[in-house]
Amino acid sequence: MPFIPHTETDVRDMLAAIGAKKIDDLFDEIPLELRSGKLDKIPEGLPEMEVAAILSERAHLDAVGLNFIGAGAYEHHIPAAVWQITTRGEFYSAYTPYQAEASQGTLQVLYEFQSMMTALTGMDVSNASMYDGASALGEALLMAVRSNKQNDSGRILMPKTVHPFYKEVVTSTTHAQGLRQIELAYCPKEGKTLLESLKEHEGQGITAVVIQQPNFFGTLEDVDAITDWAHAQGALVVAVVNPTSLALLKPPSQWGAKGADIVCGEGQPLGAPLASGGPYFGFLTTKMEFVRQMPGRIVGRTLDLDGKPGFSLTLQAREQHIRRSKATSNICTNQGLLVTAATIYMSLVGPEGLARVASASIANTGKLVAALAAVPGVSVAFSGARFHEAVIKLPESAAEVLPKLAALGILGGFDLSRHYPELGNAVLVCATETKTDTQIKRYAEALKQVLA
Amino acid sequence: MPFIPHTETDVRDMLAAIGAKKIDDLFDEIPLELRSGKLDKIPEGLPEMEVAAILSERAHLDAVGLNFIGAGAYEHHIPAAVWQITTRGEFYSAYTPYQAEASQGTLQVLYEFQSMMTALTGMDVSNASMYDGASALGEALLMAVRSNKQNDSGRILMPKTVHPFYKEVVTSTTHAQGLRQIELAYCPKEGKTLLESLKEHEGQGITAVVIQQPNFFGTLEDVDAITDWAHAQGALVVAVVNPTSLALLKPPSQWGAKGADIVCGEGQPLGAPLASGGPYFGFLTTKMEFVRQMPGRIVGRTLDLDGKPGFSLTLQAREQHIRRSKATSNICTNQGLLVTAATIYMSLVGPEGLARVASASIANTGKLVAALAAVPGVSVAFSGARFHEAVIKLPESAAEVLPKLAALGILGGFDLSRHYPELGNAVLVCATETKTDTQIKRYAEALKQVLA
Amino acid sequence: MTEKLIFEHSRATRTATAQMPSAAVDVSAIPEHLRRKDKPMLPEVSEMQAVRHYTRLSQKNFSIDTHFYPLGSCTMKYNPRACNSLAMLPEFLARHPFAPASHSQGFLSCMYDLQEILKEVTGMAGVSLTPMAGAQGEFAGVAMINAYHKARGDSARTEILVPDAAHGTNPATAVMLGCSVREIPTNADGDVDIEALKAAVGPQTAGIMLTNPSTLGVFERNIKKIAEIVHQAGGLLYYDGANLNAILGKVRPGDMGFDVIHMNLHKTFSTPHGGGGPGAGAVGVSKRLLPFMPIPVVGKEGDSYRWLDENDLPQSIGRLSAFMGNAGVLLRAYIYARLLGREGMHRVAEFATLNANYLQARLSEKGFDLAFPKRRASHEFIITLKRQKKEIELTATDVAKRLLDYGFHAPTIYFPLLVPECLLIEPTETEDKETLDSFIEALCAIYEEAKKDVAYVKGAPYTMPVRRLDDVRAVRQLDVRWNQPAQTHG
Amino acid sequence: MTEKLIFEHSRATRTATAQMPSAAVDVSAIPEHLRRKDKPMLPEVSEMQAVRHYTRLSQKNFSIDTHFYPLGSCTMKYNPRACNSLAMLPEFLARHPFAPASHSQGFLSCMYDLQEILKEVTGMAGVSLTPMAGAQGEFAGVAMINAYHKARGDSARTEILVPDAAHGTNPATAVMLGCSVREIPTNADGDVDIEALKAAVGPQTAGIMLTNPSTLGVFERNIKKIAEIVHQAGGLLYYDGANLNAILGKVRPGDMGFDVIHMNLHKTFSTPHGGGGPGAGAVGVSKRLLPFMPIPVVGKEGDSYRWLDENDLPQSIGRLSAFMGNAGVLLRAYIYARLLGREGMHRVAEFATLNANYLQARLSEKGFDLAFPKRRASHEFIITLKRQKKEIELTATDVAKRLLDYGFHAPTIYFPLLVPECLLIEPTETEDKETLDSFIEALCAIYEEAKKDVAYVKGAPYTMPVRRLDDVRAVRQLDVRWNQPAQTHG
The missing domain is CATH 3.90.1150.10 (Aspartate Aminotransferase, domain 1)
Incomplete structure (x- = not known):
């Protein structure tokens, strides 16, 4: 019985305390005809030694090129310290910091993470992560619709130079709420979005324009021009950025005259291994004026009873466990462990x-x-x-x-x-x-x- | 400057506090003609990424069969938990628990280890480890000489079935103190020590008889007969045992009528990877009457100022940092980290x-x-x-x-x-x-x- | 001791040199107007400063590896360390998500096997592993229900029924998929009000989202009836698998009549919770929903494995992540499943339920009020402090905070919303009886403390890195990132 | 919170099942009279119980990864995490010590390179990596000195000279090698008394064991003179490399005239101290001692590497371990050396010395008494509380224990024995100035506390898992293993 500590004596004593004869009696509220019990296709349990042998063999099949x-x-490159610390039991096996006083480690890490992401993107506020970059873009666009009181049509200008799978995920996750993507062409010579292609969308009540920088081809977009055009149209600018690139590229907050409004992206380059595509994490930052439309967890710094600083989840009134059907999103679990790794990564590499x-x-x-x-x-x-x-x-x-x-x-x-x-x-x-x-x-x- | 946190400002301020102009001035007590400074053959320092690439390449050269x-x-098999916990910074990067109050983790682990080793070997007392099995045998024999007041000749009966490199290490480490090994032949058919070969050594004032169980050939020795013979001769019995085998084999404390006197061995099977031969650890247990002749660290349980139990190094008066030239051994550093791994290993596998x-x-x-x-x-x-x-x-x-x-x-x-x-x-x-x-x-x- | 922020260890030009490529920065390839001019405010610290800082921070967390953590509905059980080390084998970590199938057979075979195992334990016809958390699994589930009705031309079905005891994610998910939500009341024994359900279903019913055992910690006894009512009305049944740990090997959602299920692998399959994630919310479907599964799914042809995508599943609800979800979490779940095996899985629910019923019985005996005294506990149960609040102003929060001082993480509090001053307690199968007994003693001791001096309990915790935090201030004086003071930086 | 012993979590038949081979025990191959009849009292616990227990225990340690640890003469500096992960690459861990050379070129090449690096930094002609700790390195060193004299037929040389400030291991080692020990006094400035040395040498002199900088934290300025005196008398010079961190890249023992040196790689080359080991005590020798090096040593022939053993070094002092010493520690040292490189090594001594001198200067300024006020600090230095003890009964132990409450590990106390109430402080190069400043503040604060109420300081520590422990009781009522109470087991 792997991982179960009960001795026979324990079981006997516990059943006696409950007043049951056998463990199976505890399931007597389940209609008998539903009781299955057989799991024929599940293999026998194996000792760790044998499972390790199987997994090692399979890992070697993926002969890495x-x-x-x-x-x-x-x-x-991921510094050795990153995952040695991240997989410490206290980070690895803790949960969402519902009891803030017993979770100051995770909470402070998240606060530092938020600080780093706002620093990189130049924005005012960051959440504590999304699932991945693609789903973060979906959430960012839903947020844009909620935030853009002037143009809430749900029409989104989506350059063809945006990661194609991101576009697919946006479709899967936002279509039901009425968002529609309108494609923007790219210049076949330069590989970046054609500024001329914007003109035809003037006056169409566009909710948001997406700009991926660098774009899917690796090419740098004319972010200033597109941003200024979007703002002139009353559209919000949703930036999709590679966090590594932000060490050298102008932060979205400085795009055009007013800067991007919502910034998102894939956090994987910050300390997450390739690992077949996950777990990674998405990030999402924005201007303070939109903070209450932001989905996901946010950590704030506050004071305790003695006036000592400490950290806790904040602005929870936006979230699904309080607002239920009126929440900003259904997201609750995020990618905390990856954020821990990213925070350590950014601390180790520095600017x-x-x-x-x-x-x-x-x-x-x-x-x-x-x-x-x-x-x-x-x-x-x-x-x-x-x-x-x-x-x-x-x-x-x-x-x-x-x-x-x-x-x-x-x-x-x-x-x-x-x-x-x-x-x-x-x-x-x-x-x-x-x-x-x-x-x-x-x-x-x-x-x-x-x-x- | 890997691992050095000083900024230029720091250096300036610190030199000012010292009253020195430059760092090199701090070495002005070293005669100038001795100052070397060139380390031409040392390669340039490399980032972790590049060192990792070199080491991975070399590791792959040792294509493991x-x-x-x-x-x-x-x-x-080593349970995954063993080294994930052992390499936690608090175990990995701490030192000998000189400040007991700030080292209760390591001290309790050592106390538990001592308890486990006495349980396995059946003896009264264990130290907190030696370097490896071979050097533990050397120390055990030196201890036997100190302990055997009746026969302190330094003549040791050493079966030919003992690990040949152990015998070499015993020679290297005890010869200068006058110990002499006398070989005992083995039965060419059965592969264990010939009981008849003992007879010729009767009445020779033998200090100790070594018995390795199982012996180097993997064969089981007649431990009862040899032990009883030794005791009849006034010799001590020094057992060399494989700790894994003690789960099934009679513990040395039960060999013959009175049991072995000193037990040692290689702890590697208890959670240490093969790893080219080290670090492993030696163990050493004995009867209470010989405890003050035992080399190495010993942890004891005691009480604090409030009467609360706690752990600290004890019987330090035997050790070199107090007794200097009169110490039981020069050993001070032991193999604490490996002992931590072994203690976790034994807890996970259990009896x-x-x-x-x-x-x-x-x-x-x-x-x-x-x-x-x-x-x-x-x-x-x-x-x-x-x-x-x-x-x-x-x-x-x-x-x-x-x-x-x-x-x-x-x-x-x-x-x-x-x-x-x-x-x-x-x-x-x-x-x-x-x-x-x-x-x-x-x-x-x-x-x-x-x-x- | 208060831990500084990492930024407070930062000094301009300080670096962890071993972590930087040797070559100096060259921005000549970037057009002037696209370059960054300022240095982003990331910490400038030495390697040891970072290691020490985050090691120390970690010690400020409660976690499964250090504490009993009976957080109801979160299934905080032991995460085997082998799952971590094997999922992090260098070859698994190095595999690019777009590596060709020739370089992926090891990983794909694990995913395929996991799909098969999950099909067997749930009794569903197909499984897609791609959703990255429970909420995304729910999203996929409702999306498939919608797609199913749409494919049949049944476009009027836009209402999702949700019991009022449901997780908040259920209604939030339905809304994200453009559905309206109707809540169904729960009766005094914790079951769904069947009459209310009958009244609610109709041609507008897309489906019902149900957790069973419910978040009230009891098994929904009328499940067959509910399935019948909803199916007869043309709706589908969605199973919120948050509480699968209660029924593993005992009853299968497929056998109960569910059409779609999501499984929180970070609960039942014990992948780590990681301080808030990553999770994994694999979905299982009945036959009629097979065509709509989110992609990619792993298929097997002969001895080899490959991704199935939109070419194989043209009616799929599509992609939910850029790649294939939380692959490393799925690997951990697979490893756990192999360690457990068939027998092990049977025992999960048995001992999780034994522990919960034991705690429930003992706490009841000690004078605590159960929310559903006539019911068996499932893998979790609820006590309510309604009486204590009235009598001595002792709240669920007070008990939760004081438990921390006793070395126990608090149960879930104030959820489900239906039960006042509630503590939802889930011990899981991996806790030993001695720990449960100590927990009972602690709750009793706290109650005694409160009877003598409730103010003392209200001041708890006393032994944590901080005392009780001011959450109102956290919202009113929003401080969600560090602002660089002028003097310490640059 | 007191942590139970693992045995107190034990219950008969409880197991961590995943850690056991599936097959039941079969003892039929073992003759009846050799079988074990009783069950050894190892803990019977679940996997989680073991994980939680040892994780919690770990948190009760101070360590480099969590605290400033200025333990003099122990060089507690940052142990780069990459050294751990790279030395634990699966192929390195799986290599059997007796694997053939064809399966060992990776490991052997690392060892060979390390030998070369150590030769270069010490200026010695040869290096053997096999000693498993400093004390074993010392043993090897003195054994080689003996072997050298013996090989020349100079059998009268059996006396080893040791300054009275030496590490206790020095005289203990000499005795283990059958030598007699003569102590040489130190003068008021911390240098060896040259006249006493002159008087001591003679035809009986095998050699002198010297640490430089000495354990007094100062550089032995007359080292050339000492070498001359001892060499002229026919003796050899042994360098105790415990304090190599002070001189790395600045001065080489070979250039100072030493014949043999041991290096504590767990100090200067930053392999982890592991709660008391493993260490590694590689030895370097001058040309005349080359034939006597302990085996095995790694040799290079063309592009391939192999072990050199007694066939290659027939005059070797022999083997000191069954295999080749603490191989994994040596790998870590090698990785560290590659990360540091030439420039990095130069800076080690520079910044270790800068930190020590800064602390020394600031503490002196704050009113603490230096043991050697006229001297530069090396990488460490000594303050003495002789005056404070006399004036207010404040002892080195009191300050050490109270420092723990301030979040700092204590310096080494009461060593060297020559200086009363001493604190030997070694900050190392990896600590930042802010930490040093906080440490100074803490020492000053403790001094102020003591002036007001010395009893309070004598009661320290107050914030550790235990308060000050009764070491006398520990010896008198020796409790060195757990004894199973009748009721809880079997």
């Missing part, structure tokens, strides 16, 4: 470290693009300034080339053909600070070999 | 778990021996009852066979030819509870292939 895929999940990570990633992607473009038949798709991703065009279909690269131990990028058929044989590649010159060369040589 | 080597270091580990290891070694002996030309060396190791004889030299097995991913055992040339092409093999039937079969098939 040299990874040049980004597309929303980025391989960064200089994060800037160097960003800078080294830009430089390595530049080197990668140069090395790949030197392979006969390969070219770079866009001329726009970029962060740490780029689109390269292959002479053959990516569906042919990528598996061959994988067989050589190179995970060569994200195949764009399904979402962007207009780009032809295009692949999105990424080289973060973790990649060495040798590894970049290895990719180029493998590609050469595959295309030869 | 299927391990059937024992010979004093045993591959057992039943340890018995099952021992039993499964016996069973697997039995299966292994049967499978190997079925390979043409291979035979089992000894007929004596065994624990979880056995000597097999090969038709070709082990120096030829083992590398071929290694090339097939099988680490096939410990080559006995150097220490026991009389055994011919003999290899010591081991299969603990971690080995499956499939893996045992794999070894037998590989051996067949190699010998074909």
Whole structure:
């Protein structure tokens, strides 16, 4: 009986106290015809030793290659201290800090996290996290509808350069509340949103304009112009940003004359391993005027009975356990453990470290693009300034080339053909600070070999 | 400057407080001609990310095979909880509990460890650990000389079946104090110490007799007969035991009529990974009458000013930092972290778990021996009852066979030819509870292939 | 001792040098007008300062690894340490979510096996693992119900029925999906008021969201009847699996007639709660909802595994996360399931229920009032301090705070909303009898303290890092981020 | 809160089932007379009980990761977390000590590189990594000195000189090696009394064991002179490297004329102290001692590495451990060395010395008495409370215990024995100025408290899990293991 401490004596004594003869009697309120009891397809329980052997074997099946895929999940160095501390029982096995006095550790971490995210994005207030970047964008748009009293049409301008899966998640999670996404085209030469495409939407009562910076192609958008246009139209600006990039890029609060209104994004680059896509965390920051429309937990600093500072969950009146059907969202569980990791990560790298990570990633992607473009038949798709991703065009279909690269131990990028058929044989590649010159060369040589 | 928190402002302010102009001035008492300063051969410091890449690459070079080597270091399952707790900063980065009130965690762990080791060995008192099993044997013998007022000749009967490297360590560490090892032969058929060989040492004023149970060959010794003989001779009995085996084997306290006097051994099987041979820990237990001759730290339970129980280092008057040249040993640092792991390990497996580990290891070694002996030309060396190791004889030299097995991913055992040339092409093999039937079969098939 | 904020350890130019790439920053690739001009106010500390700060902060938490944590409806049971270390094997951590199937068979096989295990324990026809928390599982569930009706052209069904005892997420979820919500009252014994239900159903009924055992800690005895009523009215049944720990191996939502269920794997399958997440809210569906499952789902063809996406499930309600949800949490749940196995799963509900009924019986015997004295406890139960509040002004909050001083995390308080001054107590199956006995003693001792001097209890806690916090001030003088004082920075 | 003993959580038949092989115990292979009849009194607890117990116990420790720990002569500096995780890579952990060289090139190359690094920083000709702690390193050192004299037929050299300020291990080690010990006095400024040394050396002199900077926290300025005297007398010089952190990159023992050195890698190379170990006491030797190094040593031939053993070093003093010492500790030291690199090593001594001198200067300014007011501090220094003891009965123990209440581990007290009521303070290079300033404030505050009410300080600590412990009782009523009460077990 793994994890159950009861001895036979305990069971006997406890049943006696209850006044029951056997444990099964405790289930006598369940109609008999419903009692199942058999779980034939569940395997027998195994000792930890045997489960460990199975899992190790399976892990080894995922023979990990040299990874040049980004597309929303980025391989960064994670300081050893991050997860050694994060997985301490006190962080790992605690729950939402409902009893603030017995949860000051988690609460202070969340307060520090909120402070860091507002610092990075330049906004006034941050929540304590969302599930992931994509769902954070959905929540941000719902929040925009609630916040934009002038234009609450639910019409959202959504550039085609936004992560395609983010758009899908927005559809899944906001469509029922009447939000509609209107696509904005991108410049086929530069790979960023066409400013001219905005004009046709003037006077349409747009609720919000989404800007992803850097965009899905890794290209930098003209954030100032789009922001100013949106504000002129009475639309809110919802920014989707990569937190690493904010060490070097203008924070959304400074976009255009008035800055973005709501900022969200995927927190994974801040200390979460790739790990098959999760758990990661979404972040969400905004201007103080919109704080009461914000979904999710928020931690505040206050005083105790003795006047000593302490932390607790605050503004809970927005949340579902109080407001039920009138809540800002149904979200309650968030990604606290990942936020703990991110907070420790940001403390360890600091502003200089994060800037160097960003800078080294830009430089390595530049080197990668140069090395790949030197392979006969390969070219770079866009001329726009970029962060740490780029689109390269292959002479053959990516569906042919990528598996061959994988067989050589190179995970060569994200195949764009399904979402962007207009780009032809295009692949999105990424080289973060973790990649060495040798590894970049290895990719180029493998590609050469595959295309030869 | 990794790990140094000083800002330039800090340095300036601190130098001002000291009254020095620059840091180098603080070294002005070192004669100038001695100042070196160059460390040309030391590589440049690297960020953690790069060091991690180097170490991972090197770790992968040690392509780990299927391990059937024992010979004093045993591959057992280690519950995940053991090292996750042991490496918590509070255990990992604390030091010897000199300030007991701020070290109750470590002190209580050590007290519990002492309790567990006395329980396993059946003795009255345990210290808080030695460096490893071999050096513990050296200390045990020095202790025997101090303790045996009747026979302090320093003549030690040392069976040939004791781990050969233990004997070497005993020589290195006790020879200067006049200890002399006298070899006891073993039965070539059964693989255990010949009782008849004892006779010739009667009346020689032997200080101590060493008994390793199970012995280096994995065979079980006639501990009762040897113990009674030793005591009849006025010699002390120093037992060297495998702690896992004590779940099933008679504890040394019950050997013969009066039991062993000093018990030591290698603690590695209790939660320490193989890890290239260390850090492990030695243990040492004894009868209460010899406690003041015991080397190493001992933790005692006492009361605080309020009458509340607490723990502290005790009997320190034996130790080198008080008694200096008259100490029982020069040992001060021990293997506290490994003891922490062992204590958690023993708590998790409990008496039943340890018995099952021992039993499964016996069973697997039995299966292994049967499978190997079925390979043409291979035979089992000894007929004596065994624990979880056995000597097999090969038709070709082990120096030829083992590398071929290694090339097939099988680490096939410990080559006995150097220490026991009389055994011919003999290899010591081991299969603990971690080995499956499939893996045992794999070894037998590989051996067949190699010998074909 | 008060712990400074990490920002208060910060000094300009201080760094954890080993954590930075060697190369200096070069912004030349970024157009001037897109560059950041100011240094973001992240802490500038040494590695040890960060390690020491967060290690010390961790010690200010209660947690399963350190304390009994009988937080009702949260299933705070032991999280096996092996689940953590095995889910964090280097190969699992390094796998990119878009790695090709050739580099994913290990991970995919674990996910597939987990789907199969969850199907078996719930009696459902299909499982999708992608929802990232219970609330997202609920969202997926209601979305599938909507999609089902829509696919049949039954567009009038836009109302979701919710018992008044439900988790707040239920109505919030329904609203997010454009549904209206109608609450169904609960009767005095904690069951759904069947007559009220009958009156409520109709052609507008999309479905009902039900937790069973309910949040009142009792098993809904009329479940078959309820299923019949709702199904006959054309609605579907949604099972909120928050309390699956009470019935694992005893009764299956599929057998009870449910069409869709979400499972909080961080509860029943013991993945860590992590100070507020991540969770995982896998959904199981009956046959008729199979086409609508959220993507991706793992499929098996011969010996190999691959993602099923919109090509395989064209009627899917779509994606709920950019990748496939909280993969690492799912791995932990899978590992837990393998450790437990069939027998282990049967015993979860048995011993969770034994512990709850034992506590309930003993506390009742000691003079505490049960919310539902005539009922068996499920895996949890409720005591109400209504009487104590009236007699000596002792509130649920007072008892909760004072329990912290006794070394126990408090039960859930003031939930469910239906029961005044309530403590919802869930001991879980992993707690030993001695701990339960100490908890009973502590509650009795607190009651005695309160009888003598309720003000003392109202001053609790006394031994925590802070005393009782001013939540009103927290809202009125909102302080939700650190503001850099001029003197310490830059 | 007092933590029970793990045995008090024990109940017969309770198990952490996941940690046991499935097969029942079968003892049929063991002859009846060799079988154990009783169940050893190991705890019978659930997995969570063990996890919770040891997690809670851990919180009762001060440690580097949680507290400033200025324990003189112990070099309690930050242990980088990467050293732990990289040394525990699965392949390193799985490697059997007797794995063939073909399966060991990764590990061996790390060990070889570490030997080379240590040679360079000490200026010695060879390094053996095998000693498992400082004391074993000392043992190896003196054993090599003996072996050297013996090999030259110089059998009269059996006396080891030791300054009276030396670590207690020095004389204890010499005795273990069959040597006699002669103590050399220290003068008022902390240097060795040269005249006394001259008088002591002779044909019986095997060597001198010296720590420099000495345990008095000052650099032995006459080191060249001492080397000359001892060498001229035919003796060798042993360097106790306990305090290498003070001189790393500044001066090398080889250049000072030492013949043999041991290095406490758990100090200078920041491997964890682990609550009392494991340490690692690598030894470095000058050319003439090369043949005597303890085995095994790692050699390099072409691009591959192998163990050197008695075949390669037939004059070796032999093995000191069954395998090769504390391999995992050595890996951590190697990782640390690579993180630090050349520049980092230079800075270790610089900033350790800066911190010590800053503390010394500020404390002196605040009215504390320095043991050696005319000297620079090395990486540590001594204050003496002789005056305070006389004036107000304030002892070093009192200050040490009260410091715990202020959140600081105490410095080393009553060592070295030469200085009355001394506090030996070693801040290390990894502490920030703010922490040092708080420590100064705490010492001043304690002094003020003592002036007002020394009894209050003598009652300290007040905020630890226990108050001051009765060490006399601990010896007199020796309780060194748990005795099972009849009622709770079996």
